[in-house]
Amino acid sequence: MTTDTQAPEVLRQHAEDAFAAELAALAAQDDRPRPERWRLSPWAVATYLLGGELPDGTVITPKYIGPRRVIEIAVTTLATDRALLLLGVPGTAKTWVSEHLAAAVSGDSTLLVQGTAGTPEEAVRYGWNYAQLLANGPSREALVPSPVMRAMADGKTARVEELTRIPADVQDSLITILSEKTLPVPELGTEIQAVRGFNLIATANDRDRGVNDLSSALRRRFNTVVLPLPATLDEEVDIVTRRVGQLGRSLDLPELPGGAEEIRRVVTVFRELRSGVTADGRTKVKTPSGTLSTAEAISVVTNGLALAAHFGDGVLRAGDVAGGILGAVVRDPVADQQVWREYVEGVVRERDGWKDFYRAAREHSR
The missing domain is CATH 1.20.920 (Histone Acetyltransferase; Chain A)
Incomplete structure (x- = not known):
């Protein structure tokens, strides 16, 4: 039983909450250049994922055990204007890595679109509060932003899980977002422009092909990093x-x-x-x-x-x-x-x- 002022324990904390002490220790001792709106430098993000010991003796536990270069390439990709696609067979920690990357870069791993065969375009772009829409017509107040739109506006990292399970026409709504860094809202005659710091991490299985393979146009917008099975x-x-x-x-x-x-x-x-x-x-x-x-x-x-x-x-x-x-x-x-x-x-x-x-x-x- 909990009191009104005591939050119940959750079964699984978000990465930024579960490893808050490690992230804070890294931020305090991180004196390397940080891309705009990043909580940590690329070096510190990689250290958070791969583990290590800080100068003050703080031990950073490894979140990913595997080739160091894989994580370095993934982190470097997020520091550019290209989105990141984590590809691999089921069980190679794609979701785990994407969550921890978002937590280390943006301090927020919750801007998530879960891909399924029924994922609608609104989950990637935006939707509407239909009560306000019917009462007052299209307006900013009636617009319901998707996690991707919120990440664009706040300069954070969005995540799309199981991208190949999303219908092809919904997948392609990402093309303009990733190429132009813009999300048009024609109903309001305006657009949302991504601020610096925005990027996107997607995951996909290369054995479980899902519902739709990625179009060549969309695949070109991603830098693909393959997460291998454990070597030994x-x-x-x-x-x-x-x-x-x-x-x-x-x-x-x-x-x-x-x-x-x-x-x-x-x-x-x-x-x-x-x-x-x-x-x-x-x-x-x-x-x-x-x-x-x-x-x-x-x-x-x-x-x-x-x-x-x-x-x-x-x-x-x-x-x-x-x-x-x-x-x-x-x-x-x-x-x-x-x-x-x-x-x-x-x-x-x-x-x-x-x-x-x-x-x-x-x-x-x-």
């Missing part, structure tokens, strides 16, 4: 461990013994099925229809932690994650089920130290 097993284990720890704390889950071993096991299974070959390169395996992304591995382990904490003996074990792995792998009940059985019997059964996982996988596969 250790890198992916590190990513999963960090995110599971953050999610576990937000859900008040205890840190359980056995977590490191089971995380490595989940990531190993996902990487082998994703690549079609075992980690030692000796055995080829069939790949399922799902993406088996790092984000799905995080979900499997987090769910396993909850099972172990609430229904287990307080130790994260193979049985706590086996069911989640099965659910992630078997999307097609016929083809994927066969892929999973062959993997369990051909790879897991023969692997030293995996007998407990083999038994749990067999039990959940019945």
Whole structure:
């Protein structure tokens, strides 16, 4: 129960709120040139994303684990007049990176358009308060700005998630905004001109093609940065461990013994099925229809932690994650089920130290 003056705890804070202390520490010690209306310099934005230690000893936790050059190119793009398109397979942290970039650059990650097959043009341009429109006709008071329009007016960073899921005619409404930095409002005989500091980050999956591919005219307005899958097993284990720890704390889950071993096991299974070959390169395996992304591995382990904490003996074990792995792998009940059985019997059964996982996988596969 909360009082009138006490705000209820939110399940997930925006990046600028969750990492406010780090952003403030970076701003206080950031003496490098900042583009107009940026909260931090490009160097400090990259440090916020990649992590590091400041001269006063403040530790900045990494938000993205991967090639440094990828983040440097993304940040540099936002400092120019070109928009940024983060491209990659599902689960490569595109949304996570876009949110943290907006938080570090503008101090506001909430100017967001969520792309779907039903996203209307009003979500990108502007809409109307129809009560005022009918009563008084078109006016500034009746106009309802979109997140993109608000970002243009305030010199901030707007975000468009899943751009390729938006209908083509709605996508193309971005062309004038990105090329001319202007949003015409013909009903009022005026236009909104973007002020310095405005830019836009879009995300798109290159495996899940979505509803509409981008037109060549729109794609030219973006600088495309591809976010790769984690290069090594250790890198992916590190990513999963960090995110599971953050999610576990937000859900008040205890840190359980056995977590490191089971995380490595989940990531190993996902990487082998994703690549079609075992980690030692000796055995080829069939790949399922799902993406088996790092984000799905995080979900499997987090769910396993909850099972172990609430229904287990307080130790994260193979049985706590086996069911989640099965659910992630078997999307097609016929083809994927066969892929999973062959993997369990051909790879897991023969692997030293995996007998407990083999038994749990067999039990959940019945």
